[in-house]
Amino acid sequence: MLTITPRDPGRPLIQATFRKREWLIIGKGGGIVKRYDFIEIGTSDFDTIIQRPVAVGLRGLSVDPVHEYLERLPDLPNVKKVCGGISKVGGKSHVHYIDPEVFSANPSLPKWLKGCNCIGGPHVHALSEIQKLGLGEETFLKVEVRLLTFCDLVEEYEVGSVDCIKIDAEGMDLEIVESWLAACEEFPDRPGLFAEIVIMESNSFDRHRCPRFLELKSRLSNQGYGCHFITGNDVMFRKGRFI
Known part of the structure; x- marks a missing residue:
């Protein structure tokens, strides 16, 4: 079980149960791809998934644009550090x-x-x-x-499935979610790209009035996600067997 604790003290815990599954899976097209337990975008160098003891047993990607922050994070055999920013357009x-x-x-x-x-x-x-x-x-x-698109991330790291996506990208959260959805559409043979839990920050927009967020919420609802406002800033989209 991985417990994800948002950065601000006092926020409620989000608990996600990761199923024990093989890390290599066969995509619908017949190719061998990888299952990831988590992809964390915007790690900084503190309070990240990779720093938690349970991460030793997980496969993941830790993504941040600041190289020296990534260097300060622990090196784990099944977690790759990716230096870059995620956006809708590469470059x-x-x-x-x-x-x-x-x-x-x-x-x-x-x-x-x-x-x-x-x-x-x-x-x-x-x-x-x-x-x-x-x-x-x-x-x-x-x-x-x-700058990488989520499609770039999927291709370079052979992502076939991911359980949890956690985003803390200082105002770029919506763009990253849009990039992720574009990757899901680009790789229809990898339905596991529709993560079972997605956590993002909403402190850069009004989540009750922002048209861009409301459109994303509607698109995710059509994919079977429920939206949970878990704190003043954090939003969780959830489906599947998570508690």
């Missing part, structure tokens, strides 16, 4: 994140700021916190990063 962009030396020099900075790396420009909330210290955009490092 290259830049990730902006606070220089780690700033945290060393300012230990009072909240830890969650480490998770505020952002594609395309500095994270608004991170910039606001930094400005309180009299610092500005020069505090952020800017690094070129590869």
Whole structure:
């Protein structure tokens, strides 16, 4: 059993029971593909699935655009670290994140700021916190990063099935869910790409009024997913044998 605890303290636990199954499966087209227990997009370097003891027995992908964050995570035999950002269009962009030396020099900075790396420009909330210290955009490092579509991820890592997708992508959550659905449509011979549980953040939009989110909710409902507002920020789409 994998217990996924959202980052903010006090949030309720999400418990997902992973079935014991073979890691290599035969797709409908006859090809051999892999079953993954989880794909986590936006790991930062703290409070991630890969850091939990139970992850030792799981197969997964840990995805983050900041290479040094991935380097700080443990190396597990069946979990691959993927450096890049997930989007609807592949290519290259830049990730902006606070220089780690700033945290060393300012230990009072909240830890969650480490998770505020952002594609395309500095994270608004991170910039606001930094400005309180009299610092500005020069505090952020800017690094070129590869952008992958979910289809790219499926092809490169031979994903045939995944139990849990967890997304914490600082405002890009909707785009990543759209990219995932596009991959499900692109590979109709891999129905297991329709993960049994999908967790995303909704702090960048009004989940009761945002047309883009409501459309996604409708599309997922048509695929048999129920929508659960589990905290002030987290949304879980669930189907199958999860409790």
